[in-house]
Structure formats: C-alpha cells, structure tokens
Amino acid sequence: VRVRQRRRQEVLDAATRVLAKRGYANASVKDVADELGILTGSLYHYIRTKEDLLFWVLEETHRAVEQILRDVTEIEGLDPLERLALYTRRQILYNLENRDRVSIYYQDMESLSADRVEEILGHRRAHERSIVGMIREAQSRELADRSTDPGILANCLFATIIWPYRWSMPKRRSTREAIAWQCARFALSGVVGAAASGENGSGPIPPSARP
C-alpha cells in the first residue's frame, strides 16, 4: 500500500510539473508519461482522461489548504485574530512552496467539465465561509473593523494569500517565511483596520481622500 501511495504521489507531482509548464491546453497524457519515464498505457492505470489529471491536482490543492485550515482551527487558546494570522502565514508559505499547483489552480480550472468546476467551487465556498466566520467573530469582539463587509475582508485576505506566487520566486525557505510573515502582517492590519485606531468607520483613510 505504501508503495502504491508513493507511486500515486509521483504521478501527481509529474502531472503538476507538466501542467504548470505547458498549460492544460498544450499538455498531453503522453507528456506526463514521458516525465515519469513510463509508457502512456501505464498512466491509464491511474486516470482515464487528461481531465482526470487536472481534477486530481486541483482536488489535492484543496485537500492541502483545508488541512491547513483544520490544523489552525484545532489549536486551542488563540483569539480570532491570532488564528487568522497563523492561517494567513501558513497559506502563503504553502503557496510559495507549491507554486506549480497554485498556477494550475488559477490558470486552468475553467478547463474542467461544468460539474467538476462546481465541485471545486463547492470546496472553495465552504473554505470561504470558515474564514468569513473567523472575521465575523473578530468583528463581534471588536478586534476587527466592523464597518467593512466580512465577505469583502475575506476576499482581500485571499488576495494577499494568493498573489505572492506571481510576484516572488524565493528559493530559500527563510525568504519565503519572511514574505509570508510580512504579507500576513499587511493582511491582518487590513482586517483590524479602524478597530486599531479606535475610530470605527473611518480608519486610516483621511476624510480629504474620500469620494
């Protein structure tokens, strides 16, 4: 069983490299077989279609980010902001360490069939609800800006989590950790917003810059 598990992981990793490099439209099942140094026929032991490879990569990405969320949720004794900060840092670090998966997620998801897109979006919506819930909790304890919609704050948090894979390519883990740390500080300050200054509803944008 462990050998089979490891073999599946190798197939997944090879598919990830090939899809990220060539893009879904240009990649073929044969490319993935070549990457593994096996015959194309052997690959059909794991999948039936090229789309199965894509779906597998996307599902695996969701499995991993849901695990991060679960781990962070299970830690006791954190207030909602501490939990959000830890979640944000770990997600950024994951994205920087799995750049290929993230790029496939955002470039190729629409190549899936409609019901598989729906399945992935279902995962995403559940994940989003959890984060919105944490933000709501922070707001209700007056730890975070209550004047901004928690759904908008959650999406701004996701933007901060997702974007580093496009602008940074750090090779060293210490650099990735520094980026995750600084981006998380940005995002948490954004969520806290006006709550930090005590002047709810205005925040750091001075009145003269308002519409």
Next chain:
Amino acid sequence: VRVRQRRRQEVLDAATRVLAKRGYANASVKDVADELGILTGSLYHYIRTKEDLLFWVLEETHRAVEQILRDVTEIEGLDPLERLALYTRRQILYNLENRDRVSIYYQDMESLSADRVEEILGHRRAHERSIVGMIREAQSRELADRSTDPGILANCLFATIIWPYRWSMPKRRSTREAIAWQCARFALSGVVGAAASGENGSGPIPPSARP
C-alpha cells in the same frame, strides 16, 4: 481624424471582448472581424497579426492605469497616504469597470513574443517604482509601517487592487464604488500597519501567533 479615432476604439473594444471570451489561444482575427461585422481583410488595416491585437489591448490597459497614477500624482495637497488611498480606489474601480481587459492582462500576457513581454514588464516596473516611492515616503514620515519592506507592501497593495475582478461581478456603479472603497480601506490599513498602533515592528499580530 475623430472618425478614425472612434473606429480604432471600436476595433480595440471588439478585440477585448473576443480575447476575454475565447482566450488568446482560441480566438482568431476572423472572430474579431465577425464581432465588428466587417471582413477579415478590413481588420488588417489596423493590425498585421493576431498578436498585434493582444499587444494593443495590453498597451491600452497600461496607458489607462498610468493615466490614473498621473492624475493622482498631480493633485496638490495630499499626503502620501491620501494619495495612495485615492490611487487604490481609482484602480480598483477601473478594474471592475474593465474586467475584460484585466482578465486578458493576467491570462494571456505570456502569449506575446519575448520582446513585447519585456516592453509590458518595463511599463509595469516603472509603475511599481512609483508606488514603492509613495510607500517609502509614507514610511519616512512615520505614517506607515516601517518594519515591512516597501516592495512587499506595494505588491500586497497590487493584490488588493487586482483580485476583485475575480471574486466580484457588480453590475451597478454604486456597488463597484462601495467595493473599491472598502478594499482600499483594507489595503491602506495594511500599509499603515504597526504605525497606527504606535508599536512599530509588531502590529496587530499578537506575539503568541508568531513563528
């Protein structure tokens, strides 16, 4: 001349719709001609290749965002944070009103030839330098968190500006303005960060959530 100007704008708009809808790989010059209700041959009056259409759309996008930056820079009497806030709101609003252009920018830029990619990246780097400059100025006046790298803060700001085109599809302008306003507040709070609480270097992430 005005007729020719308007005609060029119509071609650009049609190319934008077609590229956004079909993606660069699947779109053809004929599709754009069909969208305009003209013969493909007539379209070659404006461009030589399909790639010219893509480049034109991307250049036009940069022209527009550089105009926003210039407008905001020329307003007198704003401090660096007020300027950044206004810039952020206007860029988000532009992105929400030009969703097609933004999606082409992020989906298809790599389809350009190497020297044209370099040209677009040149525009982008100059734009980024201006924003980093504003953030540095805010930091040096102690209006913004000095413990975070201004380049990282600029990229987090860009993330907040770019991402709404993926998660929101507001039809009404008032909704787009509300989103731009709330996202800008998030981003500006993120830039201000620790400066708001007076405890430089720590910010809103409590020590217990640190690595």
